[in-house]
Amino acid sequence: MPATTLPPFPDNVPTHPLLVVDYALLKEGDSEELDRLWTAATTLGFWYLKNHGVDSEVNEMFRMGEETMHLPLEEKMKFEQGDEGLSFGYKAAGANAVEASGLKDTVEFINIAKDDAFAWPQQARRSYPSTVNDRMPNTVTPFVKKSNEINDTLLGIFNTRLGLPDGTLTSLHSPDEYSASEARVIKSPASAAASMTKERMAIGAHTDFGSLSFLHNRLGGLQVLPPGITEWQYVKPLPGHAICNVGDALALFSGGILHSNIHRVVPPPGEQSKLNRCSLVYFTRPGNSVVLRALKDKSSLINEATQSSNNTTNDPEETAEQWFMRRIKNQRVKNITL
Ligand SMILES: O=C(O)CCC(=O)C(=O)O
Numbered sequence: 365m366p367a368t369t370l371p372p373f374p375d376n377v378p379t380h381p382l383l384v385v386d387y388a389l390l391k392e393g394d395s396e397e398l399d400r401l402w403t404a405a406t407t408l409g410f411w412y413l414k415n416h417g418v419d420s421e422v423n424e425m426f427r428m429g430e431e432t433m434h435l436p437l438e439e440k441m442k443f444e445q446g447d448e449g450l451s452f453g454y455k456a457a458g459a460n461a462v463e464a465s466g467l468k469d470t471v472e473f474i475n476i477a478k479d480d481a482f483a484w485p486q487q488a489r490r491s492y493p494s495t496v497n498d499r500m501p502n503t504v505t506p507f508v509k510k511s512n513e514i515n516d517t518l519l520g521i522f523n524t525r526l527g528l529p530d531g532t533l534t535s536l537h538s539p540d541e542y543s544a545s546e547a548r549v550i551k552s553p554a555s556a557a558a559s560m561t562k563e564r565m566a567i568g569a570h571t572d573f574g575s576l577s578f579l580h581n582r583l584g585g586l587q588v589l590p591p592g593i594t595e596w597q598y599v600k601p602l603p604g605h606a607i608c609n610v611g612d613a614l615a616l617f618s619g620g621i622l623h624s625n626i627h628r629v630v631p632p633p634g635e636q637s638k639l640n641r642c643s644l645v646y647f648t649r650p651g652n653s654v655v656l657r658a659l660k661d662k663s664s665l666i667n668e669a670t671q672s673s674n675n676t677t678n679d680p681e682e683t684a685e686q687w688f689m690r691r692i693k694n695q696r697v698k699n700i701t702l
């Protein structure tokens with residue numbers, strides 16, 4: 365359904381206004397825009413990104429997601445991600461828990477590895493449903509390449525601001541190393557929204573595991589809990605504006621200077637709750653061999669930040685591969701011990 369025919373986002377729900385960052389101006393090195401990005405990334409850790417130039421790939425990815433979700437469940441289950449901590453592939457509704465009690469989620473995902481999108485027509489990490497394969501060259505790979513490039517540009521800006529040697533963050537997210545970076549389409553059915561109580565979330569409260577997330581929303585439902593505020597607030601979807609956020613890995617590398625904020629997904633508000641909700645994300649995550657720790661040896665700014673009492677990050681001293689597998693595994697209902 366074209367975005368213009370969607371029921372409007374209601375104006376009587378608590379909404380958090382994100383800063384709007386213009387990607388075209390960032391590319392030109394506009395200093396006001398660079399400041400705005402830095403402010404957003406070091407406070408809430410969420411911002412809108414406009415003029416990113418990925419609109420047509422985003423529309424096609426939403427179509428790919430619809431085609432995939434329409435496949436019979438039996439077909440999708442051939443590509444299920446499994447319980448061993450691998451994220452790529454299909455995640456059935458009810459496979460993950462929305463909270464520690466083990467309450468099952470109601471959303472389906474299709475996750476496509478950056479490594480498979482780049483290696484196509486070779487297979488790097490795993491196989492996918494025909495609806496993904498058919499669109500790999502013209503939809504998925506172009507979307508992943510552009511999204512990865514945008515996140516890489518943002519990483520370059522953060523690298524400079526953090527006082528890191530040139531290319532440090534880029535090399536920790538090298539496109540040539542296998543990683544958990546992936547594109548994801550999420551479907552949250554209206555039928556589940558109808559039966560949800562206020563506490564029943566589509567995606568439970570979490571911070572993103574990776575470094576940067578590049579999200580595209582058409583319906584409301586995403587909420588953030590801004591620091592110092594006790595009420596969850598919606599992030600209103602704006603046409604042509606991606607929603608970007610800092611994840612835990614980047615917060616860790618920066619010694620907590622960059623902020624990874626808690627968020628969740630609830631049924632869309634108002635009239636929008638009658639529609640199935642689809643969203644699309646590209647997650648940039650560190651290379652598999654990268655050890656997760658604050659880069660304090662490489663930046664005096666980061667070194668100082670790790671000594672500040674505001675710093676709540678701990679160095680896991682684990683590789684990104686081990687860390688992600690453990691976290692993904694722990695979300696699976698089958699692995700929850702009550
Ligand atoms: O669907 C959304 O709006 C957000 C999804 C999300 O937070 C996630 O997949 O990590």
Ligand SMILES: [Fe+2]
Pocket residue numbers: 570571572627
């Ligand atoms: Fe998230």
